[in-house]
Amino acid sequence: MSRKPLVREVPPTSWYFRQPRYMRYMSREITSIFVGAYCVLLVVGLQRLADGPTAWEGFLLALQSPASIVFQILALVAAVYHAATWFNATQKAMPLQIGEDFVPGNLISGAHYAAWAVLSFVVLYLAGVF
C-alpha cells in the first residue's frame, strides 16, 4: 500500500497563540529583552562614571525622567518574573535525592527564594538603603 502522509506545518510566527502555556513561555522569554536592556543601561552608567562627576550627574538626572522611570519599572517587573520562573525551574533541574526519597520540589525552589531575599537584603544594606 502506498503512503502519502500529510504534513501539517507549524506556523513559524504565530504558533504561540495556540495555547496559553506557549504564551506564558514567550512572555518569559521576552523578559530577557528588558533584562538585557537594563544591563546596557548599567554599562552606560559605568561609562558615565568613568567620564567624571559632571557626566555622572547628568546620567543620574536622565534616570529620573518619566520615560526612564517607566522603563525601570517595566525592567523590574520583567526581572522579578524572569527570576521567579528560574527559581521555579530549579526543582526540575536539580532534584535532590536522599535515600529512596526526593526532597520536595518546593523546598528546593524555596531555598533559592530565601537565598535571593538574603542576598537582596545584603545588596540593599551595602547600598545604604537601611
Add this chain to the structure above:
Amino acid sequence: MSNSPPRSQPPLAAPPGGAAASLGRPGGSSERTVQLEVLRYNPDTDTEAHFQRYEVVCQEEWVVLDALNKVKADIDPTLNYRWSCHMAVCGSCGMMINGEPKLSCHAFLRDYEGVIRVEPLAHFPVERDLVTAPDDFMEKLKRVKPYIIPKEKKPISEGEYKQTPAQLMKFRQYSMCINCMLCYAACPQYGLTPSFIGPAALTLAHRYNQDSRDGGRAERQEVVATHEGVWECTFVGACSEVCPAHVDPASALQQMKITSSLDWIVEHLIPGGKSAGDSVSREDAGDKS
C-alpha cells in the same frame, strides 16, 4: 499501515456488542448528545484535510474514544484512528482534543462543553484521519540507545546485576514512559525543528544514564549533547504538562543540560580533564582495539 482495530473489538473488560453498547449502563447514567468535529484525510483521494461533524449520543461517563467508537460502529465505519487498551497504558490513542494533546481514552466527555474538535497528534505526518506516522519518533528512539549497556560485562554464572531501592528510585519515574508521543505533539520546538531528538527519547536516554547498572552514557552523549539533542530544548515545559504518565521530561532534559555542561567544563577548562562520558568512551575504544 495499521489503522484502528476492527469494529468488533470491544474495550477491555467490556461485554460483547461493540464499544458503544458496552459502556451504556442501564439506569445508571444519563445520555448526552455530543458534537464531534473530526479531522479527516484520505491519502487516496484528498490533497488536504478537512473537518467532518458527527452528532453522537453518548453516556455521560464516556471518554472521547468511546464517542469515536460509537461513530465508527453506528455512523461512519470509514473513520480511522488507533487505540488498544482503553486504560491509558498502551499509549496508542493520542490525539489533539480541542488543541490539547491527550489520550482519547483518558479525555472524559464531562470535561468538555460544546463542539469537541478531534485532530491527529500535532507535529506528526497524518497517514489517514486520526492516524499519524510515528516513524520519526521510532528512529530517534533507536538513536539514544534506550537499553542497558552494562558497565561491567560479566558471565551469567556470576549472577544478576543488583540494585538498591534508592538506585531504582533515581530513574524509576523516567521508566514510566508509554511512548504515546503526546510530549512531541506539545513541544513547539519539535514542531518548528523536526530534527530535535525530542522529549520522550531524550528522557529515556536519561533514564538509562541514571541506572546504576548502565555504563552507556558516553555513547548516548553523542546524540544527547548536541544541537539536535538537549540544546534544542528551550524549556517550554509543555511536555511535562501533557504527559499522562507523569514522567516529567522537562526535568530530565534540564538535568542532562547540566551534566553535559559539566562534561564540557571538565573537558575544555580543566587541564588534562576528562569528562565522565569521555573517559568511558576512551575505555571502550581501548577495549575494541
